[in-house]
Amino acid sequence: MTTGFETMTKDIDMQSEWKIETRTTLSGIFSIVSLVAVVAMAAAPFAVSRGVVQDLFFILTMLTLAQSWNLLAGYAGLISVGQQLFVGCGAYALFAAVILAGWDPLLAIPVAGLFSALIAIPTAFFVFRLYGPYFAIGTWVIAEVGRLVLAQWKALGGGTGTSLPRDATREMVGISGLADWFGMRPSAAADALAYWLALAVAVATIALVYKFLRSKHGLGLAAVRDNETAARALGVDARRLKTAIYLLTAFVTGVVGALIYLQKGRISPDAAFSLTDWTAYVVFIVVIGGIGTIEGPILGVLVFFLLQNAFSSYGSWYLLALGALAIVTMLFAPQGLWGLISHRTGWELFPVRRRLRGGSASYSEKGGPNG
Template sequence: MSVVDTHRVFRVTTASRIASVLGLLILLALAVAPWWMGRADLRLLGEIYLYLSLAMLWNLLAGYAGLVSVGQQAYVGLGGYVLFALTIFGGLHPFAAIGLSVVVGALVSVPVAALIFRLRGAYFAIGTWVIAEVFRLGFAQVSALGGGSGTSLPVDVVRSLADGRDAREAASYWLTLGCATAVMAIAYLFLRSRNGLALTAIRDNELAASSLGIDIWRSKFVVYVVVGGLSTLVGSLIFLQKLRISPDAAFSVNDWTAYVIFIVVIGGIGSLEGPIIGTVAFFLLRETLADLGSIYLIVLGAIAIAVMLVAPKGLCGLVQDLTGLRLFPLGYRVKPKRSSKE
């Protein structure tokens, strides 16, 4: 009798199966939250979902495509203004305006990508910020939408969401939950596709990926357009919750980019688990330290620096290095298997 060594290639692990079941149960529990949570808790959860969505999308750009953007507030603000413009002047229902915002964001991101993809490294990051400032200054000149002081969503538009305040709060909550779920699913499926494989290769070694025939520009362009469209969707939901918009709030680099980068950095850039862990950590810190005023921002900065020094891969990377657990089965694994043969 001889022993033949073989190998088994697989993606799904026991941990990922357990994570998928737990994730589904958590999603079901969150879906019925309007029946057992108060308005304040629903609004907080909605905000968490939206920040999680932005973090997932920024992670796709920086963590996989290597596009470190500090101007994603351009698409967040664009989404808010598209929502207000289509509902106020176009007479569209907010749900229809939210759906169209994805198309508008994707279309706008095409010429923007063609322009800023000429830049590299730090120049690319600065270029994205400049584009966002151009957006802010441009919308500040639109007097029909309140100019520099902004405007509020008309009462009739708000009431068209649902009958009664509780129903409107629930509808807004379900939209944010659906957005976060859709963004996570799209990011997961995208990274498991051929484009995702190409992005992973580009992230690991751009020169080697190019030598293997991967179209670097096309791969980055596709992910930038996808992220641009979905970020615009998130922006429309953010300002549907706020019911008021102004250029400074819509295109705030602090709210829609700096905090998102903090979330991804402490959670773990280049992994799907990272933005989830980072979002939970960020909101725990915010709810605990927000009363400290400006010191709160200093503490966040110190924590970010400490995490980068101690765990360059973030909290998620630290856990994975210690335990080997990966909740999302993206990459392939090889396991030796021994079999006997006569």
């Protein structure tokens, strides 16, 4: 005969066997593969040519920009077409710190991100009063204002731009060490150093986005994206979440902008605030890969890089082809290439959905432990 205390104990044991999980077997395997891939990529400057390192640098910086925009648009629902504002501000902050203040470029990179985040504060004050397409247009207008303002900065070349002093990049922290230990020329060492920084920023951004989406704030953000009114009714501070995401993406975008123009060595307002280079291409990467997924931008940037190398020599036809491909993808695979793959295979490399697992079949189905 079973007492009430024994029944209650069994119920507690049954409940303790249930747990919420997000990881899957595939994601665990992918984590190991990713770690190996990151280590291999870190060794790339010692194994491949300088041209390949520059190509990898391009992929990593565009991937970071795409992940940032995807967090902003795909999860927070803020469709911005003015992210070039933060690329340009970050790049100009780097050049100002190096040329005008004499800072080491490596020390100026995080300052460039902070400057972009500071610029985002008054920007958010204005654009958060706009919704939908008006928000998108507002971000683009403010980016154009930023371009026109910085084009008047005569100390940094005005409208024609300026270049970093050659000594500034050749004497960065770590350059002499790479030259002495591995026999790298200063230019190759500078490229390698910029590449390692881009790799670190890309990995940190993906890890940060993944960790955020798995947190309670990530759940709140998903609720805001799906139905802001309902999310507010449940106690989610939508305005605070959106503002935090906006400032975070501005910081990351500013850091990437500083890295890109550190590697380029020359800046101009038209290039640093280019809508095509720093927003249109990024939107294409996210849309093609799959908006609202971490895997999407990774796949999208690889597709974009291959298309660019194969067809960029065709001029304006290349841009038309990219636009046509984006339209076709939105019509026939609105969740992007990764969404199509995931739908057919069930794969999730960065799972954020919570699953209830456990619960012994012996208790749930047979009323006792199954020996």
